[in-house]
Amino acid sequence: GDNQRRYPAFSPDGFHWTFPHVPGIPSEDTSQIFYDDLNNRFGAIVKQRTEWGRSAWLTISDDFDEWTDPILVMHTDEVDQANRRERIRKVVEDPNYLSPPHIDEETDFIAQLYQMPVMSYEGQYIGFPLLFNPAGLDLPQMNNVGINQTEIAISRDLYHWERVGNREIFLGIEPWDGINYGTCQVSVCGSPIVRDDEIWIFYGACRFRGVPDSYPSEYAEYFNDMGALELAKLRLDGFVSMDASSTGSIVTKPMELNGQEIFINAEAPDGEIRVAVVDPETMMPLTGYTTSNCYPVRGDQISGKVSWPAGPLSVERPVKLLFELSNARLYSFWLES
Missing domain, CATH: 2.115.10 (Tachylectin-2; Chain A)
Structure with missing residues (x-):
């Protein structure tokens, strides 16, 4: 052979x-x-x-x-x-x-x-x-x-x-x-x-x-x-993660938001994750889409929804997402129409 x-x-x-x-x-x-x-x-x-x-x-x-x-x-x-x-x-x-x-x-x-x-x-x-x-x-x-x-x-x-x-x-x-x-x-x-x-x-x-x-x-x-x-x-998605034992932040690359829902796969049994939509150049949050008015995602979430009182965002220019982690672990995020 x-x-x-x-x-x-x-x-x-x-x-x-x-x-x-x-x-x-x-x-x-x-x-x-x-x-x-x-x-x-x-x-x-x-x-x-x-x-x-x-x-x-x-x-x-x-x-x-x-x-x-x-x-x-x-x-x-x-x-x-x-x-x-x-x-x-x-x-x-x-x-x-x-x-x-x-x-x-x-x-x-x-x-x-x-x-x-x-x-x-x-x-x-x-x-x-x-x-x-x-x-x-x-x-x-x-x-x-x-x-x-x-x-x-x-x-x-x-x-x-x-x-x-x-x-x-x-x-x-x-x-x-x-x-x-x-x-x-x-x-x-x-x-x-x-x-x-x-x-x-x-x-x-x-x-x-x-x-x-x-x-x-x-x-x-x-x-x-x-x-x-x-x-x-x-x-699911558990190959690697971004972890914050106390607090930490993650900023994405520029992307387009056209009314899609944002979801995350995360673990935060004793903490939380909040998200802001920011201008890619100034890094200032868009009105109504700050971390302070984001509904926190807590617990063990395979598909946790990220949301704000203003609802899904539709904007004509690219934006970035800023994730703020508090005693949490983020595996992935994605957009759904």
Whole structure:
């Protein structure tokens, strides 16, 4: 078999498969295929090498048969390399976590992008890059030991990606207790699923990276049960948030308001959020649309309505929205006609 390519296949029942005679998609051991419902086509993020090691490449197909040549869309950088050092240090120094069995402090390993599942969401794409942080050599497998954890990225077109959330860990490894599986690797399995008011994220959890002989004997029995499929649940829009532990403000880019209703997804169980409509140049609020006369949004709101006594605003020039948060967390806002 050719383990350096991915080949399309078709089946009417899941048991009988037909392989068209087409070139396979070049990829190393992990790849993620998804349906791009924003453009009615298929996409795949495959793994190929760059000077930054394992990296993410994109290929597109209109018919799941013929695929474009892969194009590089994301690799790691110096920030990831610095994060690698800190993340390895954390698991080595914290006795609650399982340390990689070999620690090479003299080699400044490159952090690598192991894979990146993608989902389309609210008119854009959410990526889940799996960052591999090597810690030392795994000579029996001619590889490296280390940890794999998932971050977040967004894109409007699949080709240009922005790493968000300050590159903080989205799905991280768990402490070792002999029960948890995700003590070494947590990797999202394909596109997450939106169900009612939740986002369901299935992910693979793995206890070890390396051969049994590399670890102390007390872990030997766990190699017979070293991985599991797990499920994480997220509120709608809950990938990242803007938080104010006391008070804070957020100003949007200029936009047009033509009588639409404004809604927010927010948590403010012990606080509130108010909104003003302001002039984009002077930042002065429009009459009747200040934060002081905005009805406060409180509590846990998946779809909380923002309103003023004057009702929805219709204005001929662009405006900005000014959000004032008091002990609150804002996930998203949107307009509805």
